Amino acid sequence: MKIVLTFCMVLLSGCAHSIHQVYVSAQDSQSAGQGQWVTADASDFVILGFQTNTGYVEAAYRELENKCSGRLAQVTTEHLTSFKLLSYDQKVVLKGLCLKS
Template sequence: MKILLLLSVLLLAGCSHSIHMVQSSGFDGVPVDMKTAHYVEATMTQDVVFFFAFDTDYVDEAKAKLEQQCAGNLSAVSTQFSTSHGFFHWTNKILMKGICS
């Protein structure tokens, strides 16, 4: 009985984190003047509960949020997709970084 109780507590309280994919693009070989350039970053999340996904356009929102921070040329964009798991719930996260010049 104690083992069953211990296993059920561990299963209900368990969580994990995973980075699925990292993509980089926009490295066209043109040097960036770091005196005028600055880094920009945008993060958005999507909650999934019992396999029902909410806010399915979170990647588009992160891209728009990143572009709003840069009035000039956006280059060297890095996109990281990760997930945090919980009990019948997980959160998909997108993190975009770039150099604005």
């Protein structure tokens, strides 16, 4: 009975979420109130230390650039992690102000 209870506790207590860092680029006062916000995200699943997608940050940045036909300004970057039992998900969320050139 103790083994079953211990096993259940391990399975149910293995999840946590965290925001590692948020980076905000320089704010341009001339672009305030102009343009349209665009968002892109990508993720990587890691199990037992083995990554499945090592280019996820570059993919998110390319997606953000493709959503804007002008110039990107005020870009913010969020790096998030969701921990699970023996694995975790890494996610990056990019947001930027798209200014028409």
